Amino acid sequence: MEGVQTMFAKFIDVIQTFLTEPAILIGILVGVGYALDKKTPIKIITGMISAMVGLMMVLFGGFQFSATFKPVAEAVSKAYGVHGYLMDSYAMKAATQIALGDNFGYVGYVF
Numbered sequence: 001m002e003g004v005q006t007m008f009a010k011f012i013d014v015i016q017t018f019l020t021e022p023a024i025l026i027g028i029l030v031g032v033g034y035a036l037d038k039k040t041p042i043k044i045i046t047g048m049i050s051a052m053v054g055l056m057m058v059l060f061g062g063f064q065f066s067a068t069f070k071p072v073a074e075a076v077s078k079a080y081g082v083h084g085y086l087m088d089s090y091a092m093k094a095a096t097q098i099a100l101g102d103n104f105g106y107v108g109y110v111f
Helices: 002-019 022-036 041-080 089-109
Strands: none
Touching (some): 002 022, 022 041
16 A cells, blocks of 8 residues: 555656646646647647747746846946845745735636
């Protein structure tokens, strides 16, 4: 019986790891939507891939923008005494977690 429980625990771990990737989750949702809309298999696959790649590009661009302009904002702040902040995804996530508390876990399930 322990072997089955260990296998089940490993299976759940793989599923959790797989579904916590935003690009994969969005790709699956787009694929399910196209399948429910009775699109062709080629349309389903290309739609899934384009949604996944598009999301990865948006995330990468946001991180690059934040990383590039953070030193510039710090230099301007130091030189002119202007205080502000760049929109940082990690800071926004932390602020959201603090504001929502335990309910933050439900955010991913609201579509």
